[in-house]
Amino acid sequence: MKIDYLIVGQGLAGSLLAWKLMARGKRILVVDRDEEITSSKVAAGLVTPLSGSRPNISPAFENRLLSAKKFYWEAEEISGARFFHHLAIIKLFRDRVESTRWSSCDLSKESPLNPYLAPLTIEPKHLHSEYGGFEMKGGGWLNVPVFLEATRQHLLERASYAIGNVNADEIEVSEKCARWRNIEATKIIFAEGWRAGGNRFFDWLEMNNALGDILEVKIPELSELTKIVNRGAWLLPLGNGRFRTGSNYRHGTSSGLPEEEGRIQISEKLETITPHPYEVIDHQCAIRPIIRRSQIFCGVHPSEEKVAFFNGLGSKGVVNGPWYADRMVAHLEDKAPLPPEADIRGNLV
Ligand SMILES: Cc1cc2nc3c(=O)[nH]c(=O)nc-3n(C[C@H](O)[C@H](O)[C@H](O)COP(=O)(O)OP(=O)(O)OC[C@H]3O[C@@H](n4cnc5c(N)ncnc54)[C@H](O)[C@@H]3O)c2cc1C
Structure with a gap:
């Protein structure tokens, strides 16, 4: 089977990428281990505009907040499910x-x-x-398990979801594609959450789970x-x-x-x-899954062009995730630069 993107993991990270790539008309397959307990399934999903002990809101954060709300509301409309709750x-x-x-x-x-x-x-x-x-x-919460299930149904209806464990050792990479079993993808994107440290392509990234x-x-x-x-x-x-x-x-x-x-x-x-x-x-x-100081890390592997990464969503993943997923998709599809703080190529340990 030939596809554009194989996404490994359907937590918050993999789900966000899946929506954004489907919106671009890409052929994707999301493979997930279907574990009962994951960070995304347990997360509170809080969206807090003013957090920390200091009164502060940056324009960049406001931008990400708006982008997140817009994304969840649109996904609700498409899926018919309700997962974003506006709450004081x-x-x-x-x-x-x-x-x-x-x-x-x-x-x-x-x-x-x-x-x-x-x-x-x-x-x-x-x-x-x-x-x-x-x-x-202006805050509220995302019922993350409901969002994940709505995403899974959306993927299933498009024959774009499978349960399975993608072992990085089984991936064959060539100039043309990344191959896993009978699937040939233009790129494979790992969104494995805390397990990223056990992946041979990314074991050099310092996880602080x-x-x-x-x-x-x-x-x-x-x-x-x-x-x-x-x-x-x-x-x-x-x-x-x-x-x-x-x-x-x-x-x-x-x-x-x-x-x-x-x-x-x-x-x-x-x-x-x-x-x-x-x-x-x-x-x-x-x-x-925490990388360094709760920084989202994403982008294409420094030496394997067919292998990419989206992880480290941290405690503000619900707010930051949709904005960074947009940047990641623009990077993959349009060669747009990633925010420097998030680009794995610019942050080699
Ligand atoms: C107690 C708690 C409270 C939290 N509260 C909030 C909050 O209020 N707000 C907020 O924004 N964030 C919160 N978070 C953080 C949030 O959960 C994370 O930022 C986010 O869910 C991480 O998503 P992820 O997809 O990267 O990882 P995960 O949720 O871990 O998802 C990874 C997925 O990949 C699958 N997988 C892994 N390896 C493979 C493989 N090799 N093959 C196939 N599938 C694989 C896993 O089974 C899993 O489904 C909280 C977390 C916890 C634990």
Whole structure:
């Protein structure tokens, strides 16, 4: 079978590329291991316009945010599924230092922060809000598993999806194509998430993977809460008093299974958000693919023209991913330069 692109992995990264390449009319095949737990399947999918402890929003980030929303809304329209949820975020300051930083910055109508801000409207007894905060507009969350499933269905309808494990050792590369079994692709793109380190083409890239835990909890006293809460840790409402809450970064653990340590860390964080009692219903964890400082890395292999890479989406993958997928496709199809910070050719270790 001859195709334009073989995409390895249907996590967030592979899915984004698949949509963008199909929009260009390319013949693609996405092969995925169909694992029950992956970073994309566990991710909270939060879209937070103002993050970190410093009040700041760069034009570049705003651009990526707009590009992401536009992409998810269009994909919803095409697939008929609903996965992007626009939702206000209650941002609570963790301490006096954070509160002071915010009160000293320009929040006038002319400030770039202004469109994202609204006054806080919560009952103090429900959340730890002793240092104040604000409501953030323009954010929300992507239900990543629903997005992945809608993508998979879209691919299946076009005979462009297969379950399988693509072992890089089985790939034969020639001047003309990359061949895997009976498939000849003009290019093979690896979007394998944290497993990239085991791929012979990319084992020189320094992966700094980290495990992240998420709890699903029931908090009956917060059943009226319909907004996302962020106080360093976050609380995402699912309805009927159920929430997802997290997360953390755990290095040096490779089991990939939920461990007591992770559950305790998330429980302690949750207790800094609300004083109410909670019941833990579920505990999930997964390995995030992180390269260097959460930088997306993409592009064509430095010496193998038929082999490409799209990975390292990190904790803002939902927002950054669609914009970088556009750049990657323009690079592959139109030879447009990649953003220098993301181009694997310019970042050889
Ligand atoms: C607890 C937690 C919370 C998070 N919260 C957020 C958040 O709020 N917002 C945000 O933007 N990001 C968040 N993230 C990060 C987000 O999950 C990642 O940025 C993103 O999902 C990574 O997607 P990926 O496709 O690169 O990797 P993955 O999701 O790991 O997908 C890789 C896919 O490739 C398949 N695969 C791997 N190797 C092969 C092979 N050889 N052959 C075939 N298939 C293969 C895997 O089975 C998998 O399906 C969170 C992550 C975690 C763990």
